[in-house]
Amino acid sequence: MTMPRAPSNDGRARAVIEGIAPAVDGGRYPIKRVVGEEVIVEADCFTDGHDQLACLLLYRREDETQWRSAAMRPLVNDRWRGAFTVEALGTYRYTVTAWVDAFLSWRHDFARRIDVEDLRIAAQVGADLIEGAAGRAAGDERRRLRDWARSLRSEENAAALRSIALDEELGTLATRYPDRRLASTYPVEFTVTVDRERARYGSWYELFPRSCSPTPGAHGTFRDCEARLPYIAQMGFDVLYLPPIHPIGRERRKGPNNSLQTKPADVGSPWAIGSAEGGHTAIHPQLGTVEDFRRLVTRARDQGLEIALDIAFQCAPDHPFVQGYPEWFRWRSDGTVQYAENPPKKYQDIYPFNFESEKWQELWRELAGIFSFWIGEGVRIFRVDNPHTKPFAFWQWAIAEIKRDHPEVIFLAEAFTRPKVMHRLAKLGFTQSYTYFAWRNTKYELTEYFKELALGPGREYFRPNCWPNTPDILTEYLQFGGRPAFMARLVLAATLSANYGIYGPAFELMEHTPREPGSEEYLDSEKYQLRQWDLERADSLAGFIGRVNTARRENAALQQDWNLRFFPIDNDQLIAYGKSTADLDNIVIVVVNLDPYHTQSGWIELDLAALDIDPATSYQMHDLLTGARYLWSGPRNFVRLDPMRTPAHVFALLRRVRSERDFDYFM
């Protein structure tokens, strides 16, 4: 018989903690919040036997050395919940601690005792515990606890003993000074990335500055772009995002419609970055100077617009890096570099970096330095081109490095790829992510996808940014659905998702001709040529977009993702959903006709209990797109949407509530 070895740690810590949520991959990655938001933490906490447990949520800013704490309360089935608010940008940490609380156990037990002698013995045990608490307290509180212990020791009468022992106020006082020597603390510190509010919601507008010139055929400049700012601001956008603004390679430059043949006047693709004129920290000479760029950033800010830059880590063959740092590329025996591909797309004008280079550390530093450079020029939002074709480890490092000094920076991942790859990029640090929204068209597809985004476990780290179109994506729905399709897709993006964007003016001018049948590429795409847009066109959606963005700005319910709830509506061409603030002060209900060709009608069924609406009273539905007001009552109401007029309702729901002065009014 072998005698067991000696146990090592203090085995008297009897509290158990497990199943802490939220947690991304067991705490390997941070959850995301914005400043001022609450982090609600739950955990399974229990102990052996029948003793009483106490649990605390511990949290701190990463740079603080001491934990702060918040009480956790039991729910059911050994689940406990607590919460804290993140008040500053950067990283927070949290974990849970729990202990068997001798005082609470004693009190719980004492209440069930009947026998007088038993009560007296138990009172002595309690007095010891309360004296322990007194020893951890100070001043008046210490005195009060000592007095309490003394009366427990001296009292002889059973009824009096019971009332002394179970005194609520003194009990609360004693629990403030628990004996935590044998507390268990969960061994993982979970992290929260705290971003600024813009990370949670915003309306993005993408345009090509080179197409902004008022002169036909002329190359647009940052100055032209400045002139366009009031137009964009009036539509209610928050972010103006520019494709790469750097010198464009001349070697293997692409012609219009992605042609391999070019004429000297062809402007090339802005994503074929770099030429003798400079690389990723240079500005295309025809756009302007660094001073022009700075001015654009400032002027935009004055109009409530923040400039976002597109960062694409790749090089035209004549980018200075190619000759300057040949180790960063994978050379073939014929002295060429294999061009980039994103199957089935081929980018003959672009060289990828070789991240397996022996000089990878130099490369990483150089690339991270590009972000730093543009931060120095006042940019705080980066849309990152194809991050899924660069190593995950690079992004994790680079984003952490940048955010350490600049926690206000927002990174949007432009990865349209497999779900797990997109999620990994979000986990490792990207603030926001492009989505599959463009290809989710039916009610079933939209419902399933947005339920996953708003309610699935990924919501802790994957912030969706939904785009009905981009310079690369002209969907079939938009190609064939006409004006109603553009309006419907805009409303869906802008109300299903707190972050959304459009690529304009192609969007508001309903550009819808593909390069060839079956393609999602635009004909005469701005990616390869200058375009002139007639912003004054009578059918422009600019005014409509402005109304939608105004609704977003004026309704806090639309500035969040997690509050999305779908409602039944008895027509598969109609989709209905709502968002509301936690206090129900703001409720928005949206109905969209997904059929761009026919009028559709149906009965929507609201969850009145969840909306705190008395089923016996009526409530007002104020359409924020048309201004119309409808009086609804009960859970089921009729909706009819003619796509030739407006294919959607965006309703503010105004409930009758009783005011302090006892009048009814709509809130």
Place this chain on the structure above:
Amino acid sequence: MTMPRAPSNDGRARAVIEGIAPAVDGGRYPIKRVVGEEVIVEADCFTDGHDQLACLLLYRREDETQWRSAAMRPLVNDRWRGAFTVEALGTYRYTVTAWVDAFLSWRHDFARRIDVEDLRIAAQVGADLIEGAAGRAAGDERRRLRDWARSLRSEENAAALRSIALDEELGTLATRYPDRRLASTYPVEFTVTVDRERARYGSWYELFPRSCSPTPGAHGTFRDCEARLPYIAQMGFDVLYLPPIHPIGRERRKGPNNSLQTKPADVGSPWAIGSAEGGHTAIHPQLGTVEDFRRLVTRARDQGLEIALDIAFQCAPDHPFVQGYPEWFRWRSDGTVQYAENPPKKYQDIYPFNFESEKWQELWRELAGIFSFWIGEGVRIFRVDNPHTKPFAFWQWAIAEIKRDHPEVIFLAEAFTRPKVMHRLAKLGFTQSYTYFAWRNTKYELTEYFKELALGPGREYFRPNCWPNTPDILTEYLQFGGRPAFMARLVLAATLSANYGIYGPAFELMEHTPREPGSEEYLDSEKYQLRQWDLERADSLAGFIGRVNTARRENAALQQDWNLRFFPIDNDQLIAYGKSTADLDNIVIVVVNLDPYHTQSGWIELDLAALDIDPATSYQMHDLLTGARYLWSGPRNFVRLDPMRTPAHVFALLRRVRSERDFDYFM
């Protein structure tokens, strides 16, 4: 502008691994298997860009220093799967490694190339990679790879180049010597506890040795127990489990029916352990000597029965520990120890240990030593009494200590408590766990509960052992349902769960009178007094139990838990389910009438595709309880069960399969 700091690790390891399953709490606890079983491991593996990945499952016995490996194959959506077999008792470890495979990427890419010049350049790249593989190979394989590289370099013709490059056999050879320098290995080593087969399935029989005497009123002995072995073996049981066999305390001894008043002749509760005659390593003098016990263990083994002991870590007031180790108890000011409670039950005759004692390490060692002692006496199965009233940390330590030297030991946790507490005990090391089965009576309850046990995430560590009755549990269903209730509950336990047990002879003799109305305690319970049982009673269920246990022994499908599938049957009083071996060589279908009073009938609907049955042919249903044979055809068939005859069918399903000699036969 702050320049980013230098990246630290090798950022060129581009493969990503996440979501490894199975994993209990992220790898904090082991999964469980028995010797010879397969561990199927899945993981999400992917990389940036479009390169090809290779993944290996790494595994080893804990005492091995080198990993063994098994290939992982891609499923869909970046999920990979591999498997290994656990061949020895003890602990195994596993994890996953993956790398971007330059050779596979090259080959994948090469197949899509068309341009001749391009093919020639690519062939040079491939030749370099193959020479790399040759450098990692030896002997003839090295020579073959070198030759291959040479012909790739020299061949000029495009078609010939293509056929050389894409040679299947040489490709397979090269993949045997991959370049794993930049492989990523998941940072957690997951563990498997490998038990012996008895852990996965077994039929348990509990009896009180002191009630085994053939002489009325006499205290039974181990010798009497020996005489009972053939009776138990004939019923087909595998494990004979005995309540505590130690000296019983005389202080505060309980009388019949848990009475606080005792007469001198009262025998007391076996769970009130210890007296002047000894404690947990002593044997009750009236049961016999250590030699008698050893003989019982041997004789039982000769008849295919393994002895399991009940280990209850608690003391009667006159247990030698109480005076010998007063620090192990929590004394009150009146010189007494607070007795044990398991609300609402009170155990006035039992002192609990104080695990918060300063001398907790001594206590732990002493208690673990009790297991070691009985292992020394030939016991390898322990049923642990109320483990949830002792610290989790103690069990984790004690079970690990015991299993390090004796991986064949089985621990059954007798914790009837909250779900998370029961799961924690299973996670931290208990081999098997009692369940809520006794209180799951309706079709809905049984279906939901057994789906959770067989298919839920807990199945990786929580092995159910289902008991229709115990000395503490006489359910209402058994109190009122008569003989059909006993038969139905036996069939349910024995066919829903691979491990089950009964407390006899109370069970086979259908003892069903509670101590008082509403109680689940037996009247005149053997816990407090001797009982005499008439095993020859004509209505005994011993024969029926024997048929059920024979079915379990002869049908491998019933020796597993995870293979359980429920079938629809259009009567809520009938429940239908099946189990089959992976190769479908053995299929068992069970139908039970849950109504002990009335005949019930209905149409069962089998999933013929899953059972690989041609819907156009008939198949035979052989009832293992009655011997009857029915010919069924198609998915829907009629079943009728009269509880006054047999309330259940346990069918072996015999399919027609085509033999080699082209005859049909039933398998």
